[in-house]
Amino acid sequence: MSDLLKGRTGEWEMVIGLEVHAQVIADAKLFSGAATDFGAEPNEQVSFVDAGMPGMLPVLNEACVEQAVRTGLALNAEINLQSIFARKNYFYPDMPQGYQISQYEDPIVGEGEIVIDLPDGETRTIGIERLHMEQDAGKSVHDRHPTKTYIDLNRSGVTLMEIVSKPDMRSAEQAAAYVTKLRAILRYIGSCDGNMQEGSLRADANVSVRRPGEALGTRCEIKNLNSIRFMRQAIDYEAARQIEIIEDGSEIEQETRLFDSGRGETRSMRSKEDAHDYRYFPDPDLLPLRLEQGYVDALKASLPELPEAKKQRFMEAFGLSAYDASVLVAERETADYFETVAEGRDSKLAANWVMSELFGSLNKAELSLSESPVSAPSLGGLIDLIADGTISGRIAKDVFADMFETGKPAADIVEEKGLKQVSDSGALEAAVAEVMGANPDRVADYRGGNHKLIGWFMGQIMKASGGKANPQMVNQLLREKLDAGD
Amino acid sequence: MSLDKDTVRRIATLARIRVDEDALEPLAGELNNILGWVEQLNEVDTEGVPSMTSVVETEPFKRSDTVDDGGKAEQVLANAPEEAEQFFVVPKVVE
Missing domain, CATH: 1.10.10.410 (Arc Repressor Mutant, subunit A)
Structure with missing residues (x-):
């Protein structure tokens, strides 16, 4: 209810759908044997297929298919045993084929859903419309020459999964929670590294507004949002812009817009007469992709425990609150760390130490969990000393600071400094x-x-x-x- | 289905093919002939028949996830009208 926006003439509801492009973790590209590593010299990871040379034929990378199916399964989605690659035709200098090989009418993954965690501990189920595989384009560099654009095709042909949600989100916060959860799922199963700075994960947001309960309004698509913070800003700005236009008595024009992060506003990207007409048709170079049910079942059986299941288990097994559990399962590494600390110990104490002292110290020192000077067994050792009365909780904080500084085990520090609790x-x-x-x-x-x-x-x-x-x-x-x- | 002059102009633009104004009308006629010819297929009842995607029922060939190509920027750039610092160079493209 609190998600409604107040306009001059009453309340408005935001409707958001997201298209997330996630780069698949694979050594080679979707249809060629060129490498996918980030940061190589320009055009060093380009085959003649990726360069769109005449006569070159695409050959499907089976590992990318596996990643797409695993992702679909992790999104509780229906896997289509037959899918078809199609050509999406348009011209752009960073796409030398003149078309992007994508999937259109028959994607590899159909409808699914994910459960998002909101800050108040509430959850909300967001529908997934589809997931399909497609090629990424190359990179255009505009700042190396005043009148020229430089093109690097290293990214051309790298595998993307486009994951399309249903228009089920009602606020920028929900959209942020959706991307956060989706990213966590992709990272858990290792199908995408989720690195938004390097462009491995980017989102397009479809935003419209309507009076509560009324039919959907006309939407605008905001392209290429490469951080969650920018996405929130862009969505909020866009909804406010649309409400103002409608309240002024005009109509929303369906269009593609760009978010200018410097100015914090969205602006129109393409003129109307250039409206896209992609003329999709099945790619004659590629046969339909057929999967066996047994193959899909085997992949399903091999999936690791996913964030939502882990969260439920943490709540039940360790008695954690929904909020604490969702924080601890956000990254697989964090969840593993916590579980090692909590194993055989007071789980609430363990959760508190991981979430307040450890996270606090890591943040302050600008370290990631993998760089933590205090390992999970080591933090467990400290908690054991509190539990058996060797040290008080207050002294433990000083001991922890010392452990963080020196990497020494808690028992050694307590011994050396004579910090044993007096219980005589x-x-x-x-x-x-x-x-x-x-x-x-x-x-x-x-x-x-x-x-x-x-x-x-x-x-x-x-x-x-x-x-x-x-x-x-x-x-x-x-x-x-x-x-x-x- | 019938194409008019404006549609032909639009298709030409999408395909980045320059067609002179006075060639549009004759081209529309030619394309309509082709479409008319293909439309004869509509006379066949295909209700319930799945679309045929290949004349041979065969599995697509797949590659393993192995890096066995690339590392030949020089050859990739060999046909480029302009290059610099190992990039293709094109007129400024700004959205």
């Missing part, structure tokens, strides 16, 4: 007696009814012990001694 009741009783003896007026005050003073006594003893006194025991002893004189 004789020593603690002496400390309690000393503080009470030194502050008779406060003792009297407490006994006169000011029971809040117990906190002050606690503080004195903890301070005197350098934080090492066992706080539960001190608390208990203090109550006994102070209340004894009532």
Whole structure:
């Protein structure tokens, strides 16, 4: 409900559908044996097929088919046992064939769905319309010459999966959650690295607005959004633009728009007379792709545990909240780390340590989890020391900072620095007696009814012990001694 | 189905083929003849018949995911009208 937008004339609802282009992880291209590595010298990873030389024939890379099917299965989607490659015809300098080989009427993957996690812990199911395979185009470089464009065909022919959602999203936040979840799924199964900076994952957003409950409005497509932050900005800007146009009494013109991240606005990209007419037809160079059900079943059986299943398991097995579980499963690496820490230990304590101390320290040091100086077993060792009463939770934070700094095991640091918690009741009783003896007026005050003073006594003893006194025991002893004189 | 002059002009533009204004009308006639000829196929009842995609029922040949091509920028660029720093060079394209 809160997703509705307020205009001058009433409330509006945003309707968003996303087309995500995900680069498939494979060594070679979709139809040629040229390499796909990022960052090679210009035109070094180009075969004559990728350069559109006459007479060259495409030959399908079976690993890319496997990746597309695995992705479809991970999206709970229907796998089409027959799919057809089609030519999408248009001219652009970075596409030397004069057509992109794509799939049109018969894509390899049909309808599916994914469950997205919203910040309040709520979930929402977003429909997937289809997934198809296609070739990427080359790269145009506009900034090396004032009047020329430079073309690098290294990316030409690299395999993309275009994943099309249904228009099921109602806010920029939901769109962001969708891309986040989709990215997590792709990374879990290893079909795309999800690197938005390098362009391995990019989204086109179809945005329209309507009065709540009414028919869909005319949409505009915002092309090539290469970060989640820009996507949110672009969607919000675009919806506001459309509402203003309609409220001013005009109509939305269906068009393709670009997001200018510098100005934070979208602008029209192609003029109307240039409206696309791709004249798709089945590619005569490629036979229909046929898959056996047994092949699909085998791939399904080999999929790893996916984020949604893992989240449910973490909630049930470890008693985590929906929010905590969704944070911990967002990356497979994080989930594995957490599971190692939590195994055989207090899982809520483990979740807290991973999510607050560890993530906090990593963020501050600008390190990724794989670069963490504290390994999962090592963090587990620290939690064991808290659990068996060797150190207090407060001291543990100092020990953790030390571990993060030096990479040493918790037990060694505790030993070296003499940080063991004092749980010897004789020593603690002496400390309690000393503080009470030194502050008779406060003792009297407490006994006169000011029971809040117990906190002050606690503080004195903890301070005197350098934080090492066992706080539960001190608390208990203090109550006994102070209340004894009532 | 019948093509008019405007449609022929549009198809020519999409295909990046320059057709002189006075050639459009005769070309429309020629194309309409071809379309008319192909349209005879509509006389055959194909209800329920799956489309035939190949004359030989055969599996498409697939390649394994092995890098065995590329590393020949010089040959790839050999026919380029203009090149620089190992890039193809074309007139400025700005969206």
